[in-house]
Amino acid sequence: MIPHVFCKTLTASDTSTHGGFSVPRRAAEDCFSPLDYKQQRPSQELVAKDLHGIEWQFRHIYRGQPRRHLLTTGWSAFVNKKKLASEDAVLFLRGGDGELRLGIRRASQVKSGASIPSFLDQQLSASSIASVLNAISTRSIFNICYNPRGNSSEIIVPYHKFTKSVARYSSSGMSFYIAGALVLTAEHLFASPAVVRYNELQVNRLSRVSPWEIEASGSMSAPGSFVVPGAKRIRVGVPATKPDFQVMRDTNEVSDFGESLRFQKVLQGQEISGISTLCAEIDAPSQHPLEMRRFPSQNGSRISSVGNSSRRLHVDFENYFKGTRSCESFQFHKVLPGQEAISTVPHVRGPTANQVHENGINNVMNGFTLPTRGNSWSTLTPGCNTRMYSSAALIQTSSPSSVLLYQQASSPPPPFQALHSGNEKNLETRNQDKFHVSERLARKLTSCSSSESADTREDLQGCLYTGGSEEHNQMGFLPLPLSTHSSLRGNANFVSMCESSCKLFGIPLTEGNVGTSMGNRPTESACAYGHENAFLACNERQL
Amino acid sequence: MIPHVFCKTLTASDTSTHGGFSVPRRAAEDCFSPLDYKQQRPSQELVAKDLHGIEWQFRHIYRGQPRRHLLTTGWSAFVNKKKLASEDAVLFLRGGDGELRLGIRRASQVKSGASIPSFLDQQLSASSIASVLNAISTRSIFNICYNPRGNSSEIIVPYHKFTKSVARYSSSGMSFYIAGALVLTAEHLFASPAVVRYNELQVNRLSRVSPWEIEASGSMSAPGSFVVPGAKRIRVGVPATKPDFQVMRDTNEVSDFGESLRFQKVLQGQEISGISTLCAEIDAPSQHPLEMRRFPSQNGSRISSVGNSSRRLHVDFENYFKGTRSCESFQFHKVLPGQEAISTVPHVRGPTANQVHENGINNVMNGFTLPTRGNSWSTLTPGCNTRMYSSAALIQTSSPSSVLLYQQASSPPPPFQALHSGNEKNLETRNQDKFHVSERLARKLTSCSSSESADTREDLQGCLYTGGSEEHNQMGFLPLPLSTHSSLRGNANFVSMCESSCKLFGIPLTEGNVGTSMGNRPTESACAYGHENAFLACNERQL
DNA sequence: CTGTGGGCGGCGAGCCGACAA
DNA sequence: TTGTCGGCTCGCCGCCCACAG
Secondary structure: OOOEEEEEEOOHHHHOOOOOEEEOHHHHHHHOOOOOOOOOOOEEEEEEEOOOOOEEEEEEEEEOOOOEEEEOOOHHHHHHHHOOOOOOEEEEEEOOOOOEEEEEEOOOOOOOOOOOOOHHHOOOOHHHHHHHHHHHHHHOOHHHHOOOOOOHHHHOOOHHHHHHHHHOOOOOOOOEEEOOOEEEOHHHHHOOHHHHHHHHHHHHHHHHOOHHHOOOOOOOOOOOOOOOOOOOOOOOOOOOOOOOOOEEOOHHHHHHHHHHOOOOOOOOOOOOOOHHHHHHHHOOOOOOOOOOOOOOOOHHHHOEEOOOOOOEEEEOOOOOEOOOOHHHHHOOOOOOOOOOOEOOOOOOOOOOHHHHHHHHHHHHHOOOOOOOOOHHHHHOOHHHHHHHOOHHHHHHHOOOOOOEEEEOOOOOOOOOOOOOOOOOOOHHHHHHHHHHHHHHHHHHHHOOOHHHOOOHHHHHHOOOOOOOHHHHHHOOOOOOOHHHHHHHHHHHHHEEOOOOOOEEOOEEOOOOOOOOOOOOOHHHHHHHHHHHHHHHHHHOOOO | OOOEEEEEEOOHHHHOOOOOEEEOHHHHHHHOOOOOOOOOOOEEEEEEEOOOOOEEEEEEEEEOOOOEEEEOOOHHHHHHHHOOOOOOEEEEEEOOOOOEEEEEEOOOOOOOOOOOOOHHHOOOOHHHHHHHHHHHHHHOOHHHHOOOOOOHHHHOOOHHHHHHHHHHOOOOOOOEEEOOOEEEOHHHHHOOHHHHHHHHHHHHHHHHOOHHHOOOOOOOOOOOOOOOOOOOOOOOOOOOOOOOOOEEOOHHHHHHHHHHOOOOOOOOOOOOOOHHHHHHHHOOOOOOOOOOOOOOOOHHHHOEEOOOOOOEEEEOEEOOEOOOOHHHHHOOOOOOOOOOOEOOOOEEOOOOHHHHHHHHHHHHHOOOOOOOOOHHHHHOOHHHHHHHOOHHHHHHHOOOOOOEEEEOOOOOOOOOOOOOOOOOOOHHHHHHHHHHHHHHHHHHHHOOOHHHOOOHHHHHHOOOOOOOHHHHHHOOOOOOOHHHHHHHHHHHHHEEOOOOOOEEOOEEOOOOOOOOOOOOOHHHHHHHHHHHHHHHHHHOOOO
């Protein structure tokens, strides 16, 4: 059997509260179970599983005049839960077993603001790279994160930040043992009033919940508060009214106001977040009132120096691609005007939530976590790991979820690269420029580290740990290579990129006609497709 | 003029979605502007200001058969925003200027779980105090926070935790300069996609928002997620149904499920939170999936050692009192059966959100914050400070928001006290026991530190800072006594306890008949009243 | 006097086809 | 072929009173 896939960028109608999801005809026929067109209004229930194994049910109906395929009941819940908006994209994939899979991709939503310099609007020569880097060092998002007066530890994610996140996911009846310092038992947890309620009501459901599904929120109350308490979708085209809410009495005023702001950002490294996500990881004051709908994330699990003296930096380097319409993302190498754009505030991310959940967290949840445990590593394909941490694939295919291995130069370390699009005109030529720039920049950046990129295992062993071991040990924590392993393993499991058999959701993608308009070089197209879907996979917010 | 106050514990009807708030007749007549009873259905618009200066508007109507006072329009919004539930309490106060004030108090919601030992069910002799302390050291919430192998720094709130919270509240066009390490400008903030949207829509409203009104939330998406995205009120008496949501299609299932869990806890030290709030401040893995609706709080601003060698600990020690009905809380010393209960997971809290907001945060927002600034301190009344940090008032009146100054003994430092109620039978006698126990415990605990409690200024100068200055400086942060000052100042401003003129909301409470059933010793009653309202004030979640 | 519940109107969510790009 | 819109239904929120404790 051959996988059938389609990817559609959501329209305003798709995401409005008014209706459902309009499925392109060929996509529905290709991916969904066939309907009985002899009926007046043929319909069926679809069940699609997302990357986390969570199943979503939709009513698929073929109706209207002219007839069209729609997803109605269940779609709205999906949009709300995933906090989708127009320009986000959704992907359906039907595997050989007929099982339907589902993925989403966020629109980058980084408009070319006035405050964002558009370096890539210019042709960048080899010399201009230096100026780019220089400009970035002063204006890009990374200059916040780089403390020229400190050592590299400021840019490192403290390990306890990660363990803090891990600890959120404790289930009842479990104990946590984090590096010998803190012991948190269910008994303690139940001392919390919130937990008491939880325990009373839903203890047995706890194990069902992905830790990454939990939403952080403080209680809010001010009438003029800016944040939607709920997850209401943004109302496109409806401007906020009643700007004065000094005294506010009508609930709708607040709601309208809140709805007009859509903070659908920055969760656990799944979302493009630019500066703030990164800065949240380097510590203190970078968090922003607008960056509220997220946890202290795990983004930084790769932003970490290895050891105390190697001064090596692992950076998960990501470019965001604006959604292509329909199935055109399969033609990844063919950049068509208006079809594709690099938006690209680069940001650093950790392992996807799913990866941590499915690998690392479970290790913790099964009881005690010991500082060093490498068994999950053994399941990895070394070739895959090497490729994942090679920047070559990233550059050549612009695969967004590739990882760049970057050896930090001697002090002071150079700032990072910042890529972002300006306006979206002339995408065809601009994209090519970007590709070139990326390639050049990447070669520049990786020239001294590429030779070591294959040596990932030892490097990554201590990746999560932030160096300064004395300091952290003093704080009671020891390095745990936990998430490092899981991040790699998760990548390997979910999307095996650039192997001879590229897979998505475990479904091979290399053979036969994938989708409706595959390229004519099957293997390469499949790889590109795999990359695209790797992006889709990794970019999905873990909802 | 004489202040007119009433406090009512909310009923299920008050907090249901079905209707409004039923105002006790005498309360309405005492606190609200008089209505024209000659009208068919006399009504008026009330505007009440909460502790943060936020105004809430309610429609006050006198209708029904028999006639009764109701708050209708606006009440639901208030309940939702404040996330009130039945058993929570609301307080109205009309000052001499006729201005109406408003406060809330959360129900503790700590049932006596099986996992919570009920030490106070037993008579505690002087010798049993030791066993209590010992038991606490093994079973209470504090043993998580205490690392016997480390130095005292583990139990300290890192300063960057506070600055992190501070940084959330940056407004557009502002820059943050935190101790010379990080600079975050509006330009950077706008690089965030979320901020872009914000900027497009609501920039000019930003300054209106109290930083503490912002709700943290990650995006969530799993159908079986446990957290209500919105702020829907709990539905009393509606048990959660449909336990299996492996495949979930109906939105209502999720909503019902979510609504049945009410995580109305743990915000910024405003809410009772027990262990988790504290642990969140001491760092890593104590956070819990159920502790999601809150920020990294400022709770720890008093959980801090002073200086590097003094090994002194400031603990804001809090007992929660179950709400008394109507105005009976004014009779604070008269513990009537069923009227009052100590619920009391003790917890540590920082300055109220309001305090930080009104003092500390504004300092930051006005530009650059310098490490040492004592001007706000000068506005304090020294006597008040002393009393605020004296445990005597706490014990004698069981004032919940008093602060206990505790001098840590030589290593290993003793664990903290944990007070909590068992079931709520025999409240009258049990309460008296508790009072006695509290007094004894407090004397024990404060015997060596009370003599120094008046010397608050120098102690508190470095209170927020966690010691180990080299370590923190290495991380790029310097001690800021900011919140220390503001916490004291805030307390002094909002509730001046045990002065000759006790005030609430700045309104003197010592003269005349307050409420409907004041005690017959005006000054003492007023002080108790002041304490009660201090509790009400400080316990209000900063919504 | 006041807590609870039924009645009921308003509004938003969501399903439908019409219509046009 | 499919994006958007008006029409429509339905369920929930919230204002009203009745009734009972």
